[in-house]
Amino acid sequence: xxxxxxxxxxxxxxxxxxxxxxxxxxxxxxxxxxRLMEEREQLxxxxxxxxxxxxxxxxxxxxxxxxxxxxxxxxxxxxxTQLIAAVKEASLKKIAESTVELQREGKIVREDQRIIxxxxxxxxxxxxxxxxxxxxxxxxxxxxxxxVTASSDLRYGKDKVISIMAVVCFILLLYAVFLQVRLxxxxxxxxxxxxxxxx
Numbered sequence: 001x002x003x004x005x006x007x008x009x010x011x012x013x014x015x016x017x018x019x020x021x022x023x024x025x026x027x028x029x030x031x032x033x034x035r036l037m038e039e040r041e042q043l044x045x046x047x048x049x050x051x052x053x054x055x056x057x058x059x060x061x062x063x064x065x066x067x068x069x070x071x072x073x074x075x076x077x078x079x080x081t082q083l084i085a086a087v088k089e090a091s092l093k094k095i096a097e098s099t100v101e102l103q104r105e106g107k108i109v110r111e112d113q114r115i116i117x118x119x120x121x122x123x124x125x126x127x128x129x130x131x132x133x134x135x136x137x138x139x140x141x142x143x144x145x146x147x148v149t150a151s152s153d154l155r156y157g158k159d160k161v162i163s164i165m166a167v168v169c170f171i172l173l174l175y176a177v178f179l180q181v182r183l184x185x186x187x188x189x190x191x192x193x194x195x196x197x198x199x
Contacts, residue, residue: 029086029089029090029093032086033086033087036079036082036083036086037083039079040076040079040083043075043076043079044076046075047073047076050065050069053068
């Protein structure tokens with residue numbers, strides 16, 4: 001438990017440190033651009049100052065004025081080059097950061113997609129397993145129903161045979177009683193004429 005807490009704390013500190021460093025780099029980059037723009041503005045003001053100078057004998061620009069103007073324009077061009085380089089550097093850093101972020105997001109998306117695919121295939125295999133178990137149970141239930149139907153048919157057949165046999169036995173019993181009654185009557189009738197003859 002303590003190890004997990006320690007690892008989580010280190011990760012948080014690492015993330016916060018990286019964010020602070022990124023913010024510091026952005027601030028330094030913005031300060032550099034601001035400084036270069038201010039220096040360029042100073043050079044433009046210097047150029048305007050030299051351009052307004054007319055120290056020649058006839059009220060025109062002298063050679064030194066023109067050389068100062070040229071030197072100031074060279075400095076302005078150099079500052080512009082530095083500004084362009086700084087802007088390119090900043091844009092390259094932003095592009096690199098966005099590329100890294102996109103790659104990180106792409107990795108996360110791919111990882112999430114892989115996890116989702118794994119879960120989906122796992123669920124599909126579970127569904128197939130459950131479907132096969134359901135089919136087995138349905139087959140077992142059908143077999144048991146067939147057995148119950150066959151045993152009830154067999155029992156009904158036995159009951160039918162027993163009923164027929166009971167009816168036949170009852171008829172035979174009635175016939176035996178009927179024959180016994182006739183035999184008794186016939187004996188009684190035969191005994192009466194003999195008794196009359198003896199008397």
